[in-house]
Amino acid sequence: MTEPPIDEVIAAIAVDIPDFPEPGVVFRDLTPVFADAGAFRRVVEAIAGSVLEDPRVGALGAGPGDRGFDVVAGVEARGFLLASAVALAAGTGVVPVRKAGKLPRARVSADYALEYGTATLELHTDSVAPGQRVLLVDDVLATGGTLEAAAGLVEQVGGIVTAISVVVELPALGGRERLRPHTVHTLWTT
Ligand SMILES: O=P(O)(O)OC[C@H]1O[C@H](OP(=O)(O)OP(=O)(O)O)[C@H](O)[C@@H]1O
Numbered sequence: 695m696t697e698p699p700i701d702e703v704i705a706a707i708a709v710d711i712p713d714f715p716e717p718g719v720v721f722r723d724l725t726p727v728f729a730d731a732g733a734f735r736r737v738v739e740a741i742a743g744s745v746l747e748d749p750r751v752g753a754l755g756a757g758p759g760d761r762g763f764d765v766v767a768g769v770e771a772r773g774f775l776l777a778s779a780v781a782l783a784a785g786t787g788v789v790p791v792r793k794a795g796k797l798p799r800a801r802v803s804a805d806y807a808l809e810y811g812t813a814t815l816e817l818h819t820d821s822v823a824p825g826q827r828v829l830l831v832d833d834v835l836a837t838g839g840t841l842e843a844a845a846g847l848v849e850q851v852g853g854i855v856t857a858i859s860v861v862v863e864l865p866a867l868g869g870r871e872r873l874r875p876h877t878v879h880t881l882w883t884t
């Protein structure tokens with residue numbers, strides 16, 4: 695039996711919440727997508743294979759037996775739900791990009807603004823080896839402030855951001871443009 699396209703699966707399950715967490719923001723709640731076993735499996739497998747589907751797959755170092763990344767990095771908190779599952783599916787390890795004050799050892803930090811506030815992200819300096827290829831994962835790409843900060847941290851410790859993969863992209867907020875020249879893979883654009 696043919697499975698429906700992944701964007702249709704996500705769109706049918708995700709829930710839009712107007713004016714959350716503040717007036718004017720339409721919050722895209724993906725928790726029902728992650729709670730649905732079939733949808734979660736599809737999402738995780740699609741992200742784990744996202745670099746292999748890139749037309750520049752060869753240039754990114756992907757090919758038989760190589761998905762094009764050596765480790766998955768996820769952004770706290772919702773990115774964690776995806777990143778560890780993607781890493782398990784891909785056979786790699788997983789690295790947390792955490793909100794400020796949670797990482798105990800030597801770290802780099804970046805302040806940033808997102809669609810509804812400001813925050814600070816941190817990464818252990820030794821969590822990515824120099825030259826290691828990193829797939830950076832999160833649930834939502836809105837303004838791109840969060841993923842721009844996370845990508846900068848990965849690069850600051852010597853990693854190569856081979857691609858950025860998200861479940862949903864809100865193109866009206868310009869995140870993709872902000873993340874150039876990084877490659878951005880999205881499962882659902884709305
Ligand atoms: O593209 P941007 O405008 O930067 O917004 C996207 C970010 O916003 C959300 O995280 P949030 O900071 O709400 O944290 P959470 O995962 O802890 O809920 C989301 O999970 C992304 O990380």
Ligand SMILES: Nc1ncnc2[nH]cnc12
Pocket residue numbers: 719720721722723808809810834836837864
């Ligand atoms: N509109 C939105 N919905 C869910 N998460 C978000 N993070 C930033 N903007 C968001």
